[in-house]
Amino acid sequence: MLNPSEPLDIGAVVVSWNTRIDTLNAVRSLRDDLLNSGLHWRIIVVDNGSADGTVEALRVELPDVEVVASDENLGFVRANNLGMTMLGLGADDNGPRAVYLLNPDTVTHPGATRRLFDALMADPRAGLAGAGLRFGDGTFQHSAFMFPGLFQLWMELFPAPGRLYESRLNGRYPRTAYASSTPFEVDFVLGATMMACSDVVRRVGMLDEAFFMYCEEIDWAWRMHRAGYRVLCDPSALVTHLGGQSSGQVRPQTILRLWTSRLTLFARMYPLWKQRIAGQMIRIGMRRRVQQAQREGQDASVIEAYQQVAVLAGEMLP
Numbered sequence: 001m002l003n004p005s006e007p008l009d010i011g012a013v014v015v016s017w018n019t020r021i022d023t024l025n026a027v028r029s030l031r032d033d034l035l036n037s038g039l040h041w042r043i044i045v046v047d048n049g050s051a052d053g054t055v056e057a058l059r060v061e062l063p064d065v066e067v068v069a070s071d072e073n074l075g076f077v078r079a080n081n082l083g084m085t086m087l088g089l090g091a092d093d094n095g096p097r098a099v100y101l102l103n104p105d106t107v108t109h110p111g112a113t114r115r116l117f118d119a120l121m122a123d124p125r126a127g128l129a130g131a132g133l134r135f136g137d138g139t140f141q142h143s144a145f146m147f148p149g150l151f152q153l154w155m156e157l158f159p160a161p162g163r164l165y166e167s168r169l170n171g172r173y174p175r176t177a178y179a180s181s182t183p184f185e186v187d188f189v190l191g192a193t194m195m196a197c198s199d200v201v202r203r204v205g206m207l208d209e210a211f212f213m214y215c216e217e218i219d220w221a222w223r224m225h226r227a228g229y230r231v232l233c234d235p236s237a238l239v240t241h242l243g244g245q246s247s248g249q250v251r252p253q254t255i256l257r258l259w260t261s262r263l264t265l266f267a268r269m270y271p272l273w274k275q276r277i278a279g280q281m282i283r284i285g286m287r288r289r290v291q292q293a294q295r296e297g298q299d300a301s302v303i304e305a306y307q308q309v310a311v312l313a314g315e316m317l318p
Helices: 020-035 054-061 075-086 112-122 150-157 175-179 198-204 216-226 251-269 272-295 300-316
Strands: 010-016 041-048 066-070 098-102 106-108 126-134 184-186 193-197 230-241
Touching: 010 020, 010 075, 020 041, 020 054, 020 106, 020 112, 041 054, 041 075, 054 066, 066 075, 075 098, 098 112, 098 198, 112 126, 112 193, 112 230, 126 198, 126 216, 150 272, 175 230, 193 198, 193 216, 193 230, 198 216, 216 230, 216 251, 251 272, 251 300, 272 300
Parallel strands: 010 041, 010 098, 041 066, 126 230
Antiparallel strands: 098 193, 106 230, 126 193, 184 230
């Protein structure tokens, strides 16, 4: 809870967009966990112009949570950066020791936030840490991944043996790593839960606003690795992640945003030869998706989105 006389341990930011019930559940579970954590905390919800009463409900039901109501949809990245700036991450001041970016489609299990904070603070080389995730039915969800390579792109676009989807070739860490209660080092954690050391954020920068949403967590972790910091996943810090509650609301727009972010990431991370191969794979893959969508009689806006992605691949990659 915010007390100006005490140093702040965690500043949490939750970004919402027309997910009133999920956002209330996410913030309530986080707040309840923080109340029992022994940490000094502050929660900011940045609402991206919701029309479903999210802002009003938060202010009535959770009055000790700060709500920033934007008149427009800033996107996931800009909204999180706004929240981090309000917490003092944009300047050398008395901000929190850690900043916690949490999706609105999550439910925090008791003790998870403290475990994640302790894991981050225990390693002086750690810049970022993510929780161990579960789906809504309680089953296992991959929480961390290896940086995307060409084989992962192939698995996304073309048929492949099913046994390979859970393999390292597809960027997955083995289930045995999650079975331990010990944090393990990863390339990047899923953006649903990202707790970062504030001093590291001041050195490497906040989320890159070249990404509206999607892939920003990969870029952030990549920059931290390049600066010499580690990224951790703590499987003992459990968080339920429902997934896709906001992004699924506008499917054609979601397709374009996802692939625009991926193309931006590939242009940044890949050497020229790899960009050329990725671009060709995406153009072929999108043509296959157009043909499949036409056979299935999908909406014309979805088909157009796939066609636009193919064009963008030619423009953004060699």
